Structures are given as structure tokens and as C-alpha cells.
Amino acid sequence: MPTFSLTGINVGTFNLGEADRIVTFFSRERGLHRAVAKGARRPGTKLAGKSEALNINRMLLAKGKNLDIITQCETIESFQRLRQDLERLAFSLYLAELTQIFGQDLTEDSQEYFDKLSLFLGLLAESDKNPGLLALEFEFVLLDMIGINPELDYCVGCRAPLTDRSLKAFNYELGGLVCETCFLRLRKLQNDSDNNRASVYVTPLVWKYLILARGASKLEVGEALKQAQESHSLKPDQSVQANQPIIAARRLMQGYLEYKAGKKFRSLEMLPDLL
Numbered sequence: 001m002p003t004f005s006l007t008g009i010n011v012g013t014f015n016l017g018e019a020d021r022i023v024t025f026f027s028r029e030r031g032l033h034r035a036v037a038k039g040a041r042r043p044g045t046k047l048a049g050k051s052e053a054l055n056i057n058r059m060l061l062a063k064g065k066n067l068d069i070i071t072q073c074e075t076i077e078s079f080q081r082l083r084q085d086l087e088r089l090a091f092s093l094y095l096a097e098l099t100q101i102f103g104q105d106l107t108e109d110s111q112e113y114f115d116k117l118s119l120f121l122g123l124l125a126e127s128d129k130n131p132g133l134l135a136l137e138f139e140f141v142l143l144d145m146i147g148i149n150p151e152l153d154y155c156v157g158c159r160a161p162l163t164d165r166s167l168k169a170f171n172y173e174l175g176g177l178v179c180e181t182c183f184l185r186l187r188k189l190q191n192d193s194d195n196n197r198a199s200v201y202v203t204p205l206v207w208k209y210l211i212l213a214r215g216a217s218k219l220e221v222g223e224a225l226k227q228a229q230e231s232h233s234l235k236p237d238q239s240v241q242a243n244q245p246i247i248a249a250r251r252l253m254q255g256y257l258e259y260k261a262g263k264k265f266r267s268l269e270m271l272p273d274l275l
């Protein structure tokens with residue numbers, strides 16, 4: 001049987017038969033891939049722990065008729081600290097869910113996406129940076145890599161540069177921010193219920209976080225690590241009030257990704273008030 005090796009981040013599993021598990025992972029070499037971990041649900045077997053979500057494994061696979069089979073597996077990173085913090089774990093599983101949904105479109109850029117995903121999981125596990133802000137930055141990484149960057153600088157209705165005073169809402173259908181004049185014009189064109197679904201109000205502070213996160217998402221790996229380390233020395237403001245605009249900005253981009261995917265994401269539903 002021909003074999004090949006892959007290095008992949010586990011992003012999801014489901015059960016197969018009585019003792020096996022199908023693992024979905026994003027590999028550096030080939031992008032999104034599925035393989036069978038035989039016997040992984042039997043307690044005490046080596047593959048049981050290794051096939052858990054968010055592990056990075058180096059694997060040897062045998063080409064199967066339908067699905068490939070993992071024949072050897074070595075875990076090179078398991079992000080233990082993620083598993084001790086429910087909020088950080090939820091955000092990490094959200095990154096994994098996004099990868100399952102959009103990973104198919106990233107095969108050509110698999111190495112770049114693999115590196116970014118490992119970077120953000122590492123930052124979620126180890127840095128003091130606000131995890132919601134990290135997730136927002138990752139949303140921008142993904143939006144950029146799948147080629148649907150939202151317009152944040154000019155109104156998508158009239159192309160006028162946006163200001164704190166003119167800014168009104170984000171329109172999912174048009175893929176960007178709209179000024180107040182265009183927002184009112186669009187509302188007249190569409191009936192109210194459609195418009196409510198397609199637009200979300202945006203405050204100047206939420207806009208500021210969107211712009212900041214978009215900038216941070218473009219950093220090279222080394223620079224992003226450096227910035228996260230520097231944020232260690234700042235006292236993070238964890239108050240609910242300080243977090244509100246970050247939560248609103250991140251939810252807005254999640255909504256945009258959900259609109260593009262045509263489905264709701266589930267990972268963050270377990271902590272609805274926090275995230």
C-alpha cells in the first residue's frame with residue numbers, strides 16, 4: 001500500500017464503527033484532509049489522545065480505497081494550556097470550525113494557512129492578549145486568504161471615504177460599511193425585514209477595532225509574536241466595558257463569514273454572554 005507523510009492540525013473528529021475515529025485535519029502539504037484513526041476510541045490506545053482536536057501531528061498515512069489510514073502518528077504540539085481555559089478553548093475550537101468550513105478553498109495556500117493557524121492557536125494558548133481580539137484578527141486572516149476582504153475605508157454605496165460621523169452600518173450583502181445616507185437609501189429599497197438581516201449598526205469604536213485587527217492580521221509571523229510578547233507588559237483591561245466593542249467587532253465579522261458560508265457557526269454558542 002503506498003504511504004505518504006503529512007503534518008496537520010486536527011480540526012474535527014467523528015466516530016466510525018465501534019472503535020474507529022475519522023479525523024479531519026488541515027495539513028501544511030495538502031490542506032484539508034480526512035483520514036481514519038483505527039482503534040482511536042479504545043481507551044489507552046496511542047491514537048486516542050493524538051486524534052483529539054487542536055493537536056498538531058506528524059503522520060504517516062496509507063492510501064485507502066475511500067479514506068486514507070493513519071499508520072503512524074507523532075504529536076508535535078498539543079497546546080495544553082488551551083485545555084485549561086474554557087474561553088480560550090472555545091475560541092480555538094471556533095478557529096478549527098472556520099477551518100473545516102473554509103479549508104477546502106485554501107489548498108493552494110496550505111502552507112501559509114497552516115502557519116497562521118498554528119500561530120494563532122499558539123497565541124491563544126500562551127499570550128495574555130485578549131482572546132476575542134485574537135479571534136477577530138484571525139477572522140481577518142481568513143477573509144483575506146479566501147479573497148473576501150470587507151470594505152472598511154469607503155462606503156460601499158457611494159464610495160465616499162468614511163468618517164466617525166458618516167459611518168452607520170455594515171452591510172453583509174454589499175460586503176462592507178455604509179454611510180448614513182446610503183443606509184437610509186437602502187432601507188427604502190429593501191423592505192425592513194430584509195434590511196435588518198443584511199445590515200448591522202457599527203459605532204466608531206467598533207470600527208476602530210475592525211481597522212486595528214485588519215492591520216494586525218497582515219503581520220508576518222515573527223512580528224505578530226513580538227507584538228503579543230510586548231502586550232505582556234501592558235496590563236490587559238479585562239473589564240466587560242472595555243471588551244464590548246471587541247465582542248461587537250468580532251461578532252460582526254463572524255456574521256459576515258456566516259453569511260458567506262450560508263450557515264451558523266456553533267463553537268461559541270457554549271459561552272453566549274462572554275463571546
Ligand SMILES: [Zn+2]
Nearest residue numbers: 155158179182
Ligand atoms: Zn454612502
